[in-house]
Amino acid sequence: MADAASDEQQFLLATLPPSRLQVRLALGCAVALVVAFAVAVPFIYVPLPRVDAFIPVLETAIVINDLITSALLFAQFFIVRRWALLVLADGYLFTSLMVIPHALSFPGAFAPDGLLGGGLQTTPWLYAFWHVGLIFAVVAYVLLKDADGRTGVSRYAPAPTVAVSVAAVIAAVSGLAWLAVADENLPGMYVDSVHRNASPVGSIITMLPYGVFALGLLWFRRRSVLDLWLMVVCCAWLIEIAMSTVFVNDRFTLGWYAGRIYGLVATLFILLVLLTETTALYAYLAWSIIRQRGNREARQVEMDAMAAAIAHELNQPMAAIVINANTGLRWLANKTPDIGEARSALEAVVRAGHRASEVIASVRAMFRKEMHGRAKISINDLVREVLTMVEVDLRAQRVVVSTELPDGLPNLLADRGQLQQVFLNLITNAIEAMRPVTDRARTLRIRSELIPESSGVRVTIADSGTGIEPKDKDRIFEPFFTTKTTGTGIGLAICRSIIESHGGALRVSAGAPHGTIFHIDLPGDDL
DSSP states (O other), X not given: OHHHHHHHHTTSTTTSOOOHHHHHHHHHHHHHHHXXXXXXXXXXXXXXXXXXXXXXXXXXXXXHHHHHHHHHHHHHHHHHOBHHHHHHHHHHHHHHHHXXXXXXXXXTTSSTTOSSOOOTTHHHHHHHHHHHHHHHHHHHHHHHHTOOHHHHBOOSOHHHHHHHHHHHHHHHHHHHHHHHHHOTTSOOOBXXXXXXXXSOOHHHHTHHHHHHHHHHHHHHHOOSHHHHHHHHHHHHHHHHHIIIIISOOBTTBHHHHHHHHHHHHHHHHHHHHHHHHHHHHHHHHHHHHHHHHHHHHHHHHHHHHHHHHHHHHHHHHHHHHHHHHHHHHHHHHSSSOOHHHHHXXXXXXXXXXXXXXXXXXXXXXXXXXXXXXXXXXXHHHHHHHHHHHTHHHHHHTTOEEEEEOOTTOOOEXXXXXXXXXXXXXXXXXXXXXXXXXXXXXOEEEEEEEEOTTSSOEXXXXXXXXXXXXXXXXXXXXXXXXXXXXTOOSOHHHHHHHHHHHTTOEEEEEEOSSSSEEEEEEEOOTTO
């Protein structure tokens, strides 16, 4: 049960490794943020018109984004119950709630001096609490996310755990908001509603080291898609803090506006990734269910058709066997047994038995050589299609795929669905074979090439898994023989049957130095 739960968790955003495309996209976003910052730096002190509606509109969007992100993270906690996810969800909830008093207290947003009745320092200190709180949540997330099952997973029911954490966050936000509004002894940051103190306040500047520390932790302990995009979020935070509190002294300058926009952008990254990855995983799940249902229905139809055909064809020879056997028994039961007639009856039984065997062979050949549904296909396109189907499994098991699919290979006259099932079975087996591997890279190598002595195509699927025992090498294609505890032993037998029905061959050999290689030879479209 523990292994099953672990496998299920591998498909969640918090544990799913990022793909190469996601790594490149995240890097591109981080570079774009830095480039935009570099372009804006020469102009950050340029004063711009004061727009009092800017803060309410911007921070309303931030509240909505962070609330949705928090809800999605809470949903993942309900599934895996990891404290790290709960802490991060609470962090986003904290920011969404802390933004509300910040917007209400901002001078000129809703009232000349704000609505909360605080002083001149209320708004900047709420800004500081807002940003430091989320940075601390990210640090706690990083420190907790790799904890083992005993300390990193909640043993309590998720609903009351989330309820208690939400109550704690609300209490913390209320307490900090009260402190910022009521405490007149907080260090001064602004001399009026627009201009800040000439010397930066230490408590604000310390947000930068906290952000750098969080980014460094994520860099050294990154594992998942969530970790990758949190790094991008940290980059946006650092630029926002730098532009809003270090380089810029006054509100309503270009740098001040740009810093707030960076804060909004930072809220979008995790939200969009959560939504897109959740949609992708839902589509993968839906497709898997449809595929399994279709496979079951197709197998049921084939089995019904085969059963009907066999019953029809075997009816006559079986009837002849029964009649001749009864005739022979009657000849032998006479007071004077007629050995000659009994012998003739038994010979007729033998002939009927041979006919039954021929019927079975012909029916099997008919189903194996059925050309209905075959069309010209590109084997390279089929391999790419199957790799797309198992992309989530490959990422979950951290399998690196290497493909050599040269152009110009001949098309094949084949049943696309059957060959798809073959490649899907072989690749899935390779992934499962590499699951126990921890001391080397998990590599899946797929290569297609022209068979030199014919117009056919050869596809090799090689893994770096545990390999096949030499004593089992000649038996793995036998029906009902399996080396897996949960296997049925018919998958490879069906794969070989499908390949042979296409006029090809399926072979297996040991990989060097590890793993297993399957060789699929298929004839060209002149079959």
